[in-house]
Each structure stands twice: as structure tokens, then as C-alpha cells.
Amino acid sequence: MPTLAYLLLGSNLGDRAARLAxxxxxxxxxAGRLVAASALYETAAWGLTDQPAFLNQVLAIxxxxxxxxxxxxxxxxxxxQGRERQVRWAARTLDVDILLFGQEILATPTLTVPHPALPARRFALVPLAELAPQLRHPQLHQTISELLSACTDPLPVQRITA
Structure with a gap:
């Protein structure tokens, strides 16, 4: 039986929208069947802030x-898409994170799901809430809408497409 996974896409180099497409x-x-895709959202860079703004999108697969x-x-x-991993949080052509993988909780040296930073990152929560506002976080037992309401990340997240 397939698992419903939520992926966060991000890009801040080149034609960002084309890279996400x-x-x-x-x-x-x-990876599987694309069930839904959020709108595109623009956010200032998080972590290393002296770089171009990101476009982000969440996919349900x-x-x-x-x-x-x-x-x-x-x-x-x-x-x-030419991603190079040299400096943490540096500008990148494409970043793909697994936010949630069904209701699984997994922690290995290379993968942790749910994504450990999800509750603290508005740029991930806003597009995820668009697709699955009532989905419950498997560890925190709060809905995505509740996590978004409690998120203290100050960076604005601007919807740019319908």
C-alpha cells in the first residue's frame, strides 16, 4: 500500500519557478504519484540570510x-539541477526535504522524519497547511494548522501563485 509523503521543494538560484516545475x-x-502541489511561496533566505529569496512549494506524493x-x-x-553541497544553508538550485512520510517516525544518520525543523519553519508550514491543515504531526500530535499558529518564525511567506 502506498505511503503519502509530503516533500518541501526550494530554490533560490536561476529560474526558481522552472526549477520547481x-x-x-x-x-x-x-518517486510516485503526485497527488497535490501547493502554490508557490516566496520567503527570504533562512539560516544564511545574505542570499536571494527562495521559492518554496510542498508536494504530496x-x-x-x-x-x-x-x-x-x-x-x-x-x-x-546542479545542487552542490558545500556550505550549510547556502544558496541552491534545488533543495528537496521529506517533511512527513505517512505517520512514520524515523531517525537514522542520513534521514529523520518527521523533519525535525518543521515546527520552526513558517516557509514549510504555510504550503503544507495549504494541502493538509488537519494532518497531525506523528510526534507532536498537533495539526499542521496548530503548528503554524504556534510558529514563532518571523520571516514572511508570500504566496505568488494560485
Whole structure:
């Protein structure tokens, strides 16, 4: 039975919208069936702030892949768009994070789901709440809407597409 996974896409280099569109296509081809995609949202860079603003989007994907295999598909999508991992939180062509993987809780040296920073990042919660406001976080037992209401991240998240 497929697992419903929520992925966060982000880009702040080049044609950001085109990069996210290509990532949607690539992930639908390799990771599973694209069930839904949020609007695109623009947010100032988080972490290292002296860089271009990000476009972010959340995808809901039904996948038959195990979480580590889904991570490999996400990393492959990043690499196809020239992602280089040299400095943490640096500008990037594409970033793909697994926010949630069904109701699974997983902590390995290479993958932690739910994403540990999800409750603290408005740029992830806003598009996720668009798709699944009543979804409960498997560890915190709060809905995504509740997490968003409690989020103290001050960065504004601006919806740019319908």
C-alpha cells in the first residue's frame, strides 16, 4: 500500500519557478504519484540570510518507496539541477526535504522524519497547511494548522501563485 509523503521543494538560484516545475516532473517520474502541489511561496533566505529569496512549494506524493529510497530520489532530483553541497544553508538550485512520510517516525544518520525543523519553519508550514491543515504531526500530535499558529518564525511567506 502506498505511503503519502509530503516533500518541501526550494530554490533560490536561476529560474526558481522552472526549477520547481522540473523537480515536480522528476519526482513524479521517480518517486510516485503526485497527488497535490501547493502554490508557490516566496520567503527570504533562512539560516544564511545574505542570499536571494527562495521559492518554496510542498508536494504530496503517494509512493511505494521506502523512506531511504525516497530520500535517494530527492537527492537525485537535486543533483540533476546542479545542487552542490558545500556550505550549510547556502544558496541552491534545488533543495528537496521529506517533511512527513505517512505517520512514520524515523531517525537514522542520513534521514529523520518527521523533519525535525518543521515546527520552526513558517516557509514549510504555510504550503503544507495549504494541502493538509488537519494532518497531525506523528510526534507532536498537533495539526499542521496548530503548528503554524504556534510558529514563532518571523520571516514572511508570500504566496505568488494560485
Amino acid at each position: 522540473q523537480a515536480r516532473h522528476d519526482l513524479a517520474a521517480t 503517494e509512493t511505494d518507496l521506502a523512506a531511504p529510497t525516497l530520500l535517494a530520489a530527492c537527492l537525485a532530483a537535486e543533483q540533476q
